[in-house]
Amino acid sequence: MERVLMKGNEALAEGAILAGCRGFFGYPITPSSEIAEYMARKMPKIGGVFVQAESELAAINMVYGGASTGARVMTASSSPGLSLKQEGISFISEAELPCLIVNVSRGGPGLGGIQPAQSDYFQATRGGGHGDYHTIVLAPSGSQEMMDFAMEAFELADKYRIPVMIMAEGTLGNIMEPILMREPVTKFSEKPWATTGCRGRKPNIVNTLHLGNEELESRNHQLFNKYQIIKENEKRADAFLVEDAEIVVVAFGIMSRIVKKAVIEARKKGVKAGLVRPVTLWPFPDEHIRTAAKNARLFLSVEISMGQMIQDIQLALAGRVPVEFYGRIGFTPNPEEILQEIMRLAEREGL
Amino acid sequence: MSKIYNLKREVEKPVRLTGGHRLCAGCGAGVVVSGVLRALDKEDRAVVVNATSCLEVSTFMYPYTAYMDSYIHSAFENSAATCSGVEAAYNALKRRGKVDGAVKFITFAGDGGTYDIGFQSLSGAMERGHDMVYVCYDNEAYMNTGIQRSSSTPRFAGTTTTPIGSVGQGKKQNKKDLTEILVAHNIPYVAQTAPIGNFKDLHTKAYNAIYTEGPCFLNVLSPCPRGWDYPMAKLAEITKLAVDTCVWPLFEVEEGVWHLSYTPKKKLPVEDFLRPQGRFRHMFQKGNEWMIKEAQQYVDQKWERLLEHTSA
Numbered sequence: 001m002e003r004v005l006m007k008g009n010e011a012l013a014e015g016a017i018l019a020g021c022r023g024f025f026g027y028p029i030t031p032s033s034e035i036a037e038y039m040a041r042k043m044p045k046i047g048g049v050f051v052q053a054e055s056e057l058a059a060i061n062m063v064y065g066g067a068s069t070g071a072r073v074m075t076a077s078s079s080p081g082l083s084l085k086q087e088g089i090s091f092i093s094e095a096e097l098p099c100l101i102v103n104v105s106r107g108g109p110g111l112g113g114i115q116p117a118q119s120d121y122f123q124a125t126r127g128g129g130h131g132d133y134h135t136i137v138l139a140p141s142g143s144q145e146m147m148d149f150a151m152e153a154f155e156l157a158d159k160y161r162i163p164v165m166i167m168a169e170g171t172l173g174n175i176m177e178p179i180l181m182r183e184p185v186t187k188f189s190e191k192p193w194a195t196t197g198c199r200g201r202k203p204n205i206v207n208t209l210h211l212g213n214e215e216l217e218s219r220n221h222q223l224f225n226k227y228q229i230i231k232e233n234e235k236r237a238d239a240f241l242v243e244d245a246e247i248v249v250v251a252f253g254i255m256s257r258i259v260k261k262a263v264i265e266a267r268k269k270g271v272k273a274g275l276v277r278p279v280t281l282w283p284f285p286d287e288h289i290r291t292a293a294k295n296a297r298l299f300l301s302v303e304i305s306m307g308q309m310i311q312d313i314q315l316a317l318a319g320r321v322p323v324e325f326y327g328r329i330g331f332t333p334n335p336e337e338i339l340q341e342i343m344r345l346a347e348r349e350g351l
Numbered sequence: 352m353s354k355i356y357n358l359k360r361e362v363e364k365p366v367r368l369t370g371g372h373r374l375c376a377g378c379g380a381g382v383v384v385s386g387v388l389r390a391l392d393k394e395d396r397a398v399v400v401n402a403t404s405c406l407e408v409s410t411f412m413y414p415y416t417a418y419m420d421s422y423i424h425s426a427f428e429n430s431a432a433t434c435s436g437v438e439a440a441y442n443a444l445k446r447r448g449k450v451d452g453a454v455k456f457i458t459f460a461g462d463g464g465t466y467d468i469g470f471q472s473l474s475g476a477m478e479r480g481h482d483m484v485y486v487c488y489d490n491e492a493y494m495n496t497g498i499q500r501s502s503s504t505p506r507f508a509g510t511t512t513t514p515i516g517s518v519g520q521g522k523k524q525n526k527k528d529l530t531e532i533l534v535a536h537n538i539p540y541v542a543q544t545a546p547i548g549n550f551k552d553l554h555t556k557a558y559n560a561i562y563t564e565g566p567c568f569l570n571v572l573s574p575c576p577r578g579w580d581y582p583m584a585k586l587a588e589i590t591k592l593a594v595d596t597c598v599w600p601l602f603e604v605e606e607g608v609w610h611l612s613y614t615p616k617k618k619l620p621v622e623d624f625l626r627p628q629g630r631f632r633h634m635f636q637k638g639n640e641w642m643i644k645e646a647q648q649y650v651d652q653k654w655e656r657l658l659e660h661t662s663a
Contacts, residue, residue, distance in 0.1 A: 027468075028496040028512070036499065037511040044518040052500055052512045054467035055428060080426070111403075111426070 002181040008146040009034035009104065009173040012166065015150030016074055016100060018184045022048035023073035025062035027055060027081065030114050031170035032104035035076040056081045060088030067097035068206045070194025072154050076102035079112065079120050089163060090129030094208040098157030100150065102166045104173035107329050115330050116170035118253060119305035124167050125282040132220055134227050136164045136234065137281040139252040143177035151182060158189050160230055167281060169304060171254045171332065230283055237285035238277040241267065242292035245274025246351050247342055250289065250313055251302040252278045254332065259302050262338035271346040286316035297349055299323040300342065304332055358549040361389055372417035373409040377583025379573035379590065380406045382546045383488045384459055390557035395453045396420060398437050402430035402464030405495045406488065428468040431476035431485055434458045438481045455561050456483040462503035463493045466529050477536045477566045484560040487529065488573040498578045502527040507642050508630045515633045525649060533568040534604045542603035545572040547591050552601050552612055572599045580629025592624040597654040602661060611661040621647045
C-alpha cells in the first residue's frame with residue numbers, strides 16, 4: 001500500500017471518496033474548509049458532485065436530499081456550523097438516511113474561537129437537535145484514522161440507516177501525518193428503501209411527519225430499538241495499561257495521544273496509570289470503562305472542554321469509583337501538565 | 352448634501368475607523384468602511400453592526416476595536432436582523448425619552464454574509480422598513496475562510512472551490528445581481544458604488560443612504576489583493592478599471608427612479624480589468640478566447656439594460 005503525507009482534512013476527504021462518496025455538500029468554515037476544497041478539486045474528476053451551498057442549512061438539506069436516493073453523501077463543517085445544521089440532522093435521523101457529517105471542532109460557546117476543542121461532545125452525543133435521536137459518533141485520533149473512520153462511517157451509516165458523525169478536533173484536521181492509502185470500496189449494500197425512481201415497483205416514501213398519537217409513539221419505539229441494537233454492537237474503545245491501573249485516565253481524539261505519553265511517564269515514576277480511549281462517543285463504551293475499573297481507585301477525564309464526557313464516565317461507573325476532571329479550553333493540555341495532575345492525584349490518594 | 356464635496360475637508364473630520372486594524376495592506380474593505388463612516392455628520396453617533404467577515408476579525412479583535420462608534424457583531428447570517436433589533440430597541444428608548452440625539456444604524460457585511468447566508472435576514476429587514484443602512488463590501492468570494500466562491504463571484508473566476516484544472520475552469524455561474532434584487536424591495540434608496548478617485552461617489556451615496564429615512568442599501572465593490580491575486584499597490588487602479596469597463600457600473604435608485612452616476616469617457620474592454628488579476632489568468636490561455644468574449648458579452652448586456660433603466 002502507498003504511504004503518503006496528508007493533512008487530516010484531506011485524508012478524511014480521500015477516505016470518503018475511497019468509500020464511494022460521490023456527493024459532497026459544503027459550506028466553508030475554519031478549520032474544516034480544506035475538506036470542501038479537496039472535494040472541489042477531486043469530485044469533478046471522478047464523476048462526483050461537489051456543491052458549495054449558500055449556508056450550512058442549505059448544505060445539510062442537500063445531504064438530506066442526496067441521502068434519500070441512497071447515494072453515499074456527506075457534509076463537513078465546524079462547531080458553529082454544526083449548530084446551524086441541527087434541524088437537518090434531526091430530520092435525517094428520523095428519516096433514517098445514511099450519510100456522513102463531519103465536525104472539525106473548535107471552541108465555543110457563541111463565536112468562541114478557532115482553537116481546537118471538544119466542547120461539542122454533548123451536542124454530538126445527545127442528538128444535538130430536537131426530538132429523541134442519536135447519531136453514531138466516531139472520534140479519530142490522527143490522520144490515518146481520519147481516512148479510516150470516514151470509510152467505516154459510511155459502512156455503519158448504511159448498516160443501520162443512520163447519520164454518522166465524525167468529531168475531530170481542529171488539530172486533527174490540520175496536522176499532516178504519513179498514512180497508508182486504503183483500497184477503494186467496491187461492494188455496497190442494497191438500499192431497497194431509496195427513492196431511485198419507482199417504475200415497476202411500489203413508490204418509496206421518505207417522511208418524518210407522524211401526526212397520529214400511536215404512529216408517533218411507535219415511530220419513536222422503532223428508532224429506540226435500533227439505538228439499542230447499535231449500543232449492543234458498536235461500542236468501541238482502546239485500552240492501554242488498564243489491567244492493573246489504579247488511576248484510569250479517559251480521553252478521546254487527539255487528547256488520547258497526549259494522555260498516552262503522560263501515562264507512560266507516570267508508570268516510569270511508579271504510578272499505576274492507564275488509559276481508556278473511547279473511539280465511539282455514541283454509543284459510549286461504558287463496558288470498557290467498567291472493565292478498566294477493576295483495580296482502579298480513581299478515574300480522570302481529560303477533555304478540551306469544561307467537562308462533558310465526564311458525565312458518561314460517571315454514568316458508566318454508577319458511583320463505584322470517583323471521577324476527577326482535568327480540562328482546558330483555548331489550550332490543548334500538554335503531557336507535562338497531565339502528568340502533573342496524575343502525580344498530584346496519586347499523592348493525594350497515597351498511590 | 353448642502354455643502355459641495357471636498358475631500359480635503361472631509362478627511363479633516365475625526366476618523367471613525369482608526370488605523371492599526373489588521374486588514375491586509377491593499378484591502379478594499381478598510382477604504383470602503385472609512386469612506387462610508389466619513390459621510391456621517393460630526394455630531395451624529397452610529398451603531399456599527401458587522402457580520403462575520405474579514406472586516407470583523409480584523410477591525411474588532413475584542414477587546415480591541417478600530418471603531419469610534421458603538422459596535423455589535425453576532426454571527427454570520429444575521430447582521431441585518433441584529434441591526435433591526437438594535438434599531439427597534441433604540442426606537443423604544445426614544446419613545447420613552449431615555450435617549451436623545453441622532454443615532455444612525457449601519458451594517459457592514461461582505462458578499463458571503465450578504466448575497467448568500469445573510470440574504471434572508473437582509474431581505475426581512477429591508478421589507479420591515481427599519482431605519483438603517485446596509486452596506487455590502489463586495490470582494491466577490493469568501494476571503495476570510497480561504498477564498499471560496501460566493502454567489503457574487505463572477506463567472507470564470509478561480510477560487511479554492513471553483514479551481515482551475517483539467518476539468519474545472521473557474522466558476523460556471525454568473526454573479527448574482529444583488530443590487531437589482533434590493534431595488535425590487537421597493538426601499539427608499541439603493542446604490543451601487545466603489546471607492547474611486549476622490550471618493551465622491553462613495554461619499555455622496557453613503558450620505559444619501561445614512562440621511563434617507565427608512566431602509567437603504569449600498570453595494571460597494573471592494574477588491575481583495577489576496578483573492579483576486581493582484582499586487583496590493585494596485586487597489587485604486589483595479590477599482591477604477593472595474594468601473595471604466597462597466598463590469599461594476601455606478602448608479603443609484605431613489606424612490607424607484609434610476610440614475611446613472613458615471614459614464615466612462617471611453618468604455619474599456621473587459622479584458623483590461625481581467626488581465627491584471629490572477630483569478631482570471633486561465634482566460635488568457637490559448638483556446639480560452641471564448642471566455643473573454645462571453646465575459647464581454649455579459650458585461651455589455653448588463654450595461655445596456657442599466658442604460659434602459661436609467662434613461663427611462
